[in-house]
Amino acid sequence: MNKESINALVEKYLNGTSSEEETVWVEKWLDERSKKSGWDWRDERHQKEVQKEIFKRIDDELSGFRPLKRNRFLPVYLLTAAAVLLIGLVVGLWFLPGQKANQELSYATGKPVKPGTKAATLQLGNGEVIYLDDKATGVLNHSDDVRISKMAGGIIQYNALKSISSDKIVENTLSIPRGGQYQITLSDGTNVWLNSETKLIYPNRFTGKERRVKVVGEAYFDVAKNVDHPFIVGIEGMDIRVTGTEFNVSAYKVFETATTLIEGSVEIHSQRKLKMKLSPGQQAYQMAGKPEIGKRLVDVNTVISWKKGYFSFDYLSLEEVMNEISRWYDIDYKIVGKATKQEKLGGTFSREKSIDELLTYIEQLVDVKIVRKERSVTIMY
Structure with missing residues (x-):
């Protein structure tokens, strides 16, 4: 036909x-x-x-x-x-159902680049570093106050023991490399999902009036409710204050920092002493290098798609798309030349598929040629 x-x-x-x-x-x-x-x-x-x-x-x-x-x-x-x-x-209207179009990348050499996996390192308060990829499930560290265990499915769990023998609180750091992802249950029962190239700094157990942690990168929080002890997430330029809720924080500092509320309520406190409240479906954002904080409605499913196992690009530039892709597949990229017109991309794509398959569809959407050599990708207008 x-x-x-x-x-x-x-x-x-x-x-x-x-x-x-x-x-x-x-x-x-x-x-x-x-x-x-x-x-x-x-x-x-x-x-x-x-x-x-x-x-x-x-x-x-x-x-x-x-x-x-x-x-x-x-x-x-x-x-x-x-x-x-x-x-x-x-372009390809002459292909009938069942026929296949050419879906090969312009040029690719070297071993196939696999998607990210469950990978992380845990640094304890005494300086000891534990490479979680190499550890079997079971107890990783045990003190009189806290037990740290690796669970199945890429989860670290902290259990604060009832008999507390020491007031000493130490900071732990969970670091996720490029091409990694992990989950942690903190000592208060709060669950945190960490995206690639993310660092979470937190105490081995919470004491005092506040539960405070720090994030660089992207994380999804499901905070254990405790109205008497607010949970505070510190990112560059602002604090996020909650008592029990679910929200996503993106703080890579490349284009913007964003906090998206899924359910419950949060308060954003900036370094300029500005305060902003969010309702579910709202996002507070701050552009890189600018002090102002804005608020907007967003599609939360797009924002948290990484946690569910897929990319969801919503009206993003090619550079923004490639930043997300490069973190998950642990690649480097460069863009040669400039687009003749402003292009914004969108769509959903499984994070389990090969990078060549994803880059092929980008070639089809944008007037570019893409060359991959090992873990180096060049995009040419």
Whole structure:
């Protein structure tokens, strides 16, 4: 079937005049194209929303409307999923269901780069460093006050013992390398998920009126509720104060620092003595190098997608996308040349897939050539 025939068939489907057989064919074709796009549906509702937007965009294409513009009422991941499929419509429309398009990276040498894994190092208060990758599950350290254990599934657990024999509190540091991810349960029962290239500094047990920790990088907190002892997360330029809630902190300091509330409530305290309260779905952000703190509504599923095992890019620049990718796959990258127009990317992609597969789809979305040599990636406009 040629391009003109498929265009006509899709147009009949959109107009509601396709036969039952033709309707089945178009829906099967759409499903095949979505699977080959590499962008994963989050759930059935997500798929239906994307398909609805895709068909609207197809209708625009058939009517001669070419640009793919952002719809302010829909998250960009919906539009980008549509964009990926529209590339299949406009560029590769002659591929029938079951056929495969060329999905190889322009040039790749060296061993395949694997996705990140459960990896971390734990530095105790006495200076001892424990490489958690090499340790079996079980007790890692035991004192009269605290027991530290490695659990199955990449989790460190602190248990404060009831009989406290010493008032001495020591700082521990959990460091996650590039290409790593880990989870920790603190002595008060708070659970923290740590993304790649992240450091969490915390006491071996909490005493006093506050429960205070520090973060550099990105972490998701599920804070054990205790109204009498607020939990405070310190990041550069601000403190995040809660009593029991769930929130995500991104403090890589590359583009911006952001705190996103999932449920409960938080207070943001800046070094300039500014105070801001957040409601679920709101994000406090501070651009790198600027003192002002802003507030905005966000799609929380996009923000915490890393914790759920996938990338979710929402209207990001190529450099922002590559920063996330480089941390998880532990690669270096450089961009050569400049784009002729401002480009923003979006979409979802499993963090378990190979980096070559992900880079291939970036090549298809953006007018670039990508070359990977071992762990070095060059992107050329």
